Amino acid sequence: MNAFQAPKGTYDLLPPDSAAFLAVRTAIAAPLRTAGYGYVETPAFEHVELFARGVGESTDIVTKEMYAFSTKGGTDLALRPEGTASVLRAALEANLHKAGNLPVKLWYSGSYYRYERPQKGRYRQFSQVGAEAIGAEDPALDAELIILADQAYRSLGLREFRILLNSLGDKECRPVYREALQGFLRGLDLDEETLRRAEINPLRVLDDKRADVQKQLVGAPLLRDYLCDACKAYHEEVRALLTAAGVAFEDDAKLVRGLDYYTRTTFEFVHDGLGSQSAVGGGGRYDGLSEMIGGPALPSVGWALGVDRTVLALEAEGVVLDVPSATDVYAVPLGEEARRVLFGVVTRLREEGVATDFSYGGKGLKGAMKNANRSGARYALVAGERDLAEGVLQLKDMESGEQRPVALDAVVETVKAALA
Ligand code: AMP
Numbered sequence: 001m002n003a004f005q006a007p008k009g010t011y012d013l014l015p016p017d018s019a020a021f022l023a024v025r026t027a028i029a030a031p032l033r034t035a036g037y038g039y040v041e042t043p044a045f046e047h048v049e050l051f052a053r054g055v056g057e058s059t060d061i062v063t064k065e066m067y068a069f070s071t072k073g074g075t076d077l078a079l080r081p082e083g084t085a086s087v088l089r090a091a092l093e094a095n096l097h098k099a100g101n102l103p104v105k106l107w108y109s110g111s112y113y114r115y116e117r118p119q120k121g122r123y124r125q126f127s128q129v130g131a132e133a134i135g136a137e138d139p140a141l142d143a144e145l146i147i148l149a150d151q152a153y154r155s156l157g158l159r160e161f162r163i164l165l166n167s168l169g170d171k172e173c174r175p176v177y178r179e180a181l182q183g184f185l186r187g188l189d190l191d192e193e194t195l196r197r198a199e200i201n202p203l204r205v206l207d208d209k210r211a212d213v214q215k216q217l218v219g220a221p222l223l224r225d226y227l228c229d230a231c232k233a234y235h236e237e238v239r240a241l242l243t244a245a246g247v248a249f250e251d252d253a254k255l256v257r258g259l260d261y262y263t264r265t266t267f268e269f270v271h272d273g274l275g276s277q278s279a280v281g282g283g284g285r286y287d288g289l290s291e292m293i294g295g296p297a298l299p300s301v302g303w304a305l306g307v308d309r310t311v312l313a314l315e316a317e318g319v320v321l322d323v324p325s326a327t328d329v330y331a332v333p334l335g336e337e338a339r340r341v342l343f344g345v346v347t348r349l350r351e352e353g354v355a356t357d358f359s360y361g362g363k364g365l366k367g368a369m370k371n372a373n374r375s376g377a378r379y380a381l382v383a384g385e386r387d388l389a390e391g392v393l394q395l396k397d398m399e400s401g402e403q404r405p406v407a408l409d410a411v412v413e414t415v416k417a418a419l420a
Contacts, residue, residue: 007124008118008124009115009116009118009123009124009125010123010124010125011123015326016326019321019323019326020311020314020321020323021127021307021311022323023156023321023323024129024156024307024310024311024314024321025109025127025129025307027152027155027156028109028129028149028152028305028307028310029107029109029129030152030155031148031151031152031155032107032131032148032152033107035105035144035148036105037105037106037107037131037133038105038106038107039106039107039108040087040090040091040106040107040108041108041110042080042083042086042087042089042090042108042110043080043086044079044080044110044111044113045077045078045079045080046077046078046080046085046086046089047075047076047077047078048066048068048076048077048078049076050085050086050089050293051066051078051080051081051082051085053292053293053294054084054085054088054261054289054292054293055081055082055085055260055261056201056260056261058197058200058201058204058260059201059204059260061081061082061114062081064115065081065114065115065116066078066079066081066114066115067079067081067113067114067115079112079113080110080112080113081112081113081114082112082128082304083108083110083112083128083130083132083304084130084132084261084286084289084302084304085261085289085293087106087108087130087132087134087302088132088134088289088290088293088295088298088300089293091104091106091132091134092290092293092295096134097134097135097296097298102134102135102136103133103134103135103136103138103141103300104132104133104134104135105131105132105133105134106131106132106134107129107130107131107132108128108129108130108131108132109127109128109129109130109307110127110128111125111126111127112125112126112127112128113125114126119276119277120275120277120312121274121275121276121277121308121309121312122277123308126306126307126308127306127307127308128304128305128306128307129304129305129307130283130302130303130304130305131145131148131302131303132300132301132302133145133300133301133302134290134298134300135298135299135300136299136300137287137299139234139235139237139238139241139265140237140241141301142238142264142265142284142285142301143238143241143242143245145283145301145302145303146163146165146238146242146247146249146267146303147242147245147247149269149281149283149303149305150163150247152305153269153280153305153310156310156314156319156321157314157317157319157321158271158310158313158314158317158319159317160271160272160273160313160316160317161269161270161271161272161280161313162248162249162250162269162270162271162272163247163248163249163250163267163268163269164249164250164252164255164267164268164269164270165238165239165242165249165250165251165252165255165265165266165267166223166224166251166252166253166254166255166256166265166266166267167223167224167227167231167232167234167235167264167265167266168203168223168256168262168263168264168265168266168284169223169226169227169228169231169263169264170228170230170231170263170264170287171263171288172228172230172231173223173226173227173228173231174223174226174263176226177221177223177226178202178203180221180226181202181203181205181206181220181221182198182199182202184219184220184221185198185202185205185220186198188216188217189216190205190213190216194208194213201260203223203256204256205217206220206254206256207254207256207257209276217254222253222254223253224251224253231264234264234265235264235265238265239251249267252268255267255268257282257284261286261288261289261292262284262285262286263284263285263286263287263288264284264285264287265284265285265301266282266283266284266285267282267283267284267303268281268282269281269282269305271309271313271316273313273316273317274309274312274313274316277309279306279309280305280306280309280310280313281303281304281305281306281309281310282303282304283301283302283303283304284301284302284303285299285300285301286300286301286302287299287300324355325355325376325377325378326355326375326376327355327356327357327375327376327377328354328355328356328377328378328379328419329349329354329355329356329357329377329378329379329380329381329415329419330356330357330358330359330371330372330375330377330379330380330381330398331343331345331346331356331357331358331359331380331381331382331383332359332365332368332369332372332380332381332382332383333358333359333382333383334365334382334383334384334385335384335385337385337388338383338384338385338387338388341383341388341408342358342381342383342393343358345381345393345408345411345412346358348412349412349415352412352416354412354415354416354419357375357377359371359372365382372398373398377398378397378398378399378419379395379396379397379398379415379418379419380395380396380398381393381394381395381396381411381415382394382396382403387405388408390405391407391408391409392405392406392407392408393405393406393408393411394406395411395414395415395418
């Protein structure tokens, strides 16, 4: 092991690439802020039962992928593998649902942890921005969330993504379907583990990525043919609202997703430039989750978008984000007096919002100008003793190489005007 190697399945975000991550997080959050979602932050770990009960005892996330551990005090905790259960737990703990203003709309941004087999687009620590609307059953809320995610991706410049949509039914119709599907799966030639899954969580088998399994699933009963009238009407309304909003989607009768808490609306955002890890985001309605974790009935809907994969999707489409430059102006002092004066100018420029850096460490002109170049700054501000005696600084255009003296007492305005 190399002493500087990050753990398997993790990676560091470093400049300049880290700027794109920040921009993606900001862009995903922007539509949520304009739609009444408030920011929520929860701990990176929770009691392990929250996820066992919430996400589901039969899911891969809980059985295989959770970073679970006992503390020295004997408490069983787990690093959060997803955000929804935690956010709902936090809302219940704070009684947000009793404040009389349902739905409670929350958004979050953070790191999540799953012990998965790492590959491109799949990590053991990854970053999501998510949104949850808690405590209301209204197809407009499901549509709102899908529209907001669509807006977020579009605002980033993403085009080659698709929205897959399905309904998983509710506690009335899903059990009937579940039985029909189980009957079908029992007749197939499946390995033991898959047969076991068919008994515990048959819908998950539909999600099996293996071609030989998918071949056998042709002709499997589909939930859409089993939806009760209420679920059917609800789903049609979601579809109609999306269509009216001009948001294109594809009906995907086999979309089930890997978490047990979903009911009715489920959706996934997939990007075609990403290979096997094509899901950039997903979500759905989870009307039973609150009761599963011991709370009151609170029908809710939400999504989480993967920041890592969104960045990969942008790369795949060749979209370069317009991130503000790290350094607009680089100050190069020549001599002690110039150092003091220029340092003051740097502080004033920064106060005015101009991204400014300074040549530290007493470098000579040549070394300092090399750093100015590497910083990507548009202008260098150079000052020596003779300049100061004349009350000026030299403003050098790093693109053209041209240099002109500017009055020291007007330098902030001059630089701002030059950059505008
Ligand atoms: P999920 O909670 O599984 O529905 O995931 C929601 C989104 O989070 C996915 O669409 C991915 O973009 C992202 N995501 C989930 N797991 C990982 C992972 N192991 N590595 C990177 N991104 C992930």
